[in-house]
Amino acid sequence: MKRKRKGSALLTVILVFGILVTVGTAVMTVSLSDVKLRSNESKRVQNLYESESGLENVYGIFSKSVDEAIKTGNEKVKIEIEALNSRIVTEKDKFTNNETYNKDLIDDEGDVKEEYIKALLNSTFKEAYKNYLINEITGVINNKNSYLIGDDNSSPRVSIKNLTAQEVAFKKTNPDNNEPEELKMVISSSYEKIDNNGYKNLRTVETTFKIFVSEYGNPYAMENEKLILLDNIIRGKTLAINSNLELQTNSELNIKGEAYVLGKSEAFSDSTGIMINGSNARLNLTEAKVVSKGDVRIKGDSSKIIGDDKSTLYTGSLAVENNAIKSNIDIKGSVYANNDLILNAEKSNIGIGKGFYGINDIRKNSVGERRSNSSSIIVNAKDIGEKDGSSITIGENLVLLGTAYIDTKPESYQTGESIAIKGNYKAYTTALENEGKYNKDKIVFDYLTPLQLASRFTDGKDLTLEDKNNYFMAYLENKKNSLKLSGINLSENIYTLGVAINSGNALGGNYTIDNDTIKRSVETYDNEIKKIESINDYINFSAITSALNKVSNFEKSKQVIYISKENTNLEISNGNGDSKDNKIYLNGTNAKGVIIASGDVYIDGNVNFEGTIITTGKIVIKDNAKVTLNSNKKVVDYIVANNFKYFDGIFQKNMENVLSNIEVDASVVVENGLQNIPKDNLIKTNNWKLVK
Known part of the structure; x- marks a missing residue:
């Protein structure tokens, strides 16, 4: 007979339930402890930020104090100026009457000693400035709690650390240097969050504040x-x-800054702009921006235009005229022109360091305007490229949006050259053989006094600018030795509408309307030339x-x-x-x-x-x-x-x-940007550290 096991299932359930309760309780205890730790850490971080914010608030307080100190200093200076007005009148009267006068204030010619006045006003300003800030800081230290901020428990408590009222002063860190005096303080900021158990998680940070002495640097004058x-x-x-700017013989003009020479109403004619008329004259540009709505022309021999690399010239044409032999242009900056760069004189040289930008696009002008408004380089100097002869050198960029013209009658003949050297026009007077569409049996030569020039195709169509460009290059291929190709030295960045001569060779035009260099040069010229009409x-x-x-x-x-x-x-x-x-x-x-x-x-x-x-x-x-x-x-x-x-x-x-x-x-110019010294120069902090 078997025994019956009653109640075993119940015991098993009770045992399992007990184990679960024990594990669950342990898990909850750990979780609650972790939550508490996270909450405490969060409060610690929050309190640290609150403490840091106290230092930032102090910077604002000191900033306002510096503003008031400057204001106080300026007010003291005004009072001093009023007193000086009376003293100066008295001392000048003594000088006039041959009486003993104050030689600190009045010089031997009876004029006010400006440097003495400036030093006196600066001293007055600085004394008032320093006294104001010393009194402010001393007042805080003498306060019962010595708190800059934080009289209640809802904000950080910020105080000046280890500084007595007697020690508040502006000092030099090194008496032998020229650094301004400084007032040095260690500022402590503390914050602790109050909970049901009292103060918890106290956090304290410190940093060193330095307030420097401002200068009163304004000029002195007598009116008010x-x-x-x-x-x-x-x-x-x-x-x-x-009108015009003219230089006569043996004269020299040095320009620094911005100069606008607008010319006469018939702008861009030969008689307007900057004219160096005399021999051995010199125009020097130093950190200059010169705008001539007419031209810039050297007409006298042995004359010069010199410019440093920070100078820029804007002009109609830039020219060395026929009679200006042994003349030079040496501009290390840039030149922007609405018309031509012209070299007519022998034994003369043109150098432009940062580029020549001839921005007038011939195709935008009507037929009658094209010759006078077409940007190109024209060389009529017979000794171009010869030893000790004339030359043109251009660095960085060359932009030429026009082509040259031959002076023929009844109308001028447009060539296909953006850089034209006298004598090279023979290319358009010569019939070509074995040159396809430009072969002599397909070209009509018209007589334009004094030359017979390739003008039309036999079908009646005129040669286009592109055709003339190609015609010149075809002539060059067959008769290169007959052309003048030396004396012109350019950079690799060449953007021209027509043929360009460079270092003994010729290049076909490569102008494209979307070229960034071309677009920028046109915009730059237009912006400057239109500023003052x-x-x-x-x-x-x-x-x-x-x-x-x-x-x-x-x-x-x-x-x-x-x-x-x-x-x-x-x-x-x-x-x-x-x-x-x-x-x-x-x-x-x-x-x-x-x-x-x-x-x-x-x-x-x-x-x-x-x-x-x-x-x-x-x-x-x-x-x-x-x-x-x-x-x-x-x-x-x-x-x-x-x-x-x-x-x-x-x-x-x-x-x-x-x-x-x-x-x-008080009759002195006080530009806001000069008088209001940036606060970063007057208030500085360093040596930040976390204390607790």
Whole structure:
């Protein structure tokens, strides 16, 4: 008889259930512990970010303090200027009356010592600037909690570490160097999240803040006005003239900056633009952008145009004329032309370092305009390519969108050459044999005085530009030795509409309308040439109520203000004399100034002028004169601002939306970009570290 096992299934279930409960409890315990750890770590990271944000907020606080310190310094300077005005008047009266005067303030000629004034104002500014910041920092340290921020528990607590009120000062790290003084502080930022159990997960970071001393670098002047000068495109040019710029014999003109020579109304004729008329004359371009809406021509022998690699010339044609033997053009920058590069004189050389861009596409012009508006290189110098003879060298890029013409009657004959050397036109006077469509039995030669030239096919169709290009190349293949192919040295980047001569060989035209170099050159020329159409668009001569000729001493030089709407000639000389009416004498010193005239301007002697000359007439550099003209917009704006009553209403087309407006305060120009030193230069941080 078998025993019955009752209750075994129940025991098994209870055992399994117990095991599951035990495992589940363990898993839940581990999971809860992991969640808690993750939550704590998340709070730690969050608290670290909160602490870091405290340092960023302190940077903002110091930034505002620096702004207020600069403002306080400027206010102290204004007070000092008012006191100086009275002192200067008193000391000048003493000088005039031969009494003992303050030689720190007034020099031996009775003029204000500008450098002393600048140093005094700078010292006043810096003292006020430093005192303001020292008082701000000392006030924080003397506070009961010494917190920069963090008086409540909801934000980081930021404090200045290990610095007493007596130790707050601007110091030099090395007394022997020229670095600015600095105020150095270690800033500590702490944050801890409050929960039901109190403060947890405290995080602390530190960094070193350095605040540097700002400079008061503005020029000093004697009047006290406040106004805003809107920017104006013409005010910063070295030259801006409606007519021509002419150089006479043995003269030298140095141009730095931007010069606009607009020529006469019949632009692009031989008589407009920049004309070097005299022998042994020289035009130097240094970091210059020169725009001549007429031409640039050397007419006198042994003359030169020299330009550095930062200079660019925009012109109608660039030419060395027949009589200009032994002349040279050496421009290491670029030349953009609406017409031709011309070399007619023997023993002369042309070098252009960064490329010649002849941008006038002949095919866009009507028949009557094509000859005067076709970009090519024309060489009539008989000694081209000979030993010690004439030559042309062009680097980087060559762009020629036109071809040359032969001067025939009753109309000019268009060739297929973008680079044409005198004598090579014989190719179009010669009948070809065994040349297919250009064979002599298929070509008609028309008589155009004084030559018989290939003009038409026997079927009546005219030879196209492409046909003439091909005709020249066919002639070259058979009679290469009869052509002049030397003396022209080009870069590998050649883009021409017609035949190009290069280093003893000839290349057919390769112009394509979608070429990027060609498109950029056309756009560049158009943008520059259209910037200023006429001086009268920018100068309101009717606002000039009376002529002004004011020459005064200024920082060991002369300050010149000349304004006139009369069509009379102005003479500028470095000789001795009293400046009045239409004569300016610089008495052997350099000059800074603004000249606005309606007549011609003649410059004589060794003249160094910094500023701007604007006239509707021409400028002539006289025989034996050595002239340097340099644009300096800061100088011009300073002079206009401090003499605004004379210039009010004269400048037109002001750029109202330009951000670089100029503020004039106490008769000094304070450009926002100069006075407001970037905060990164005045407040710096380093040595960041995590403490806890």
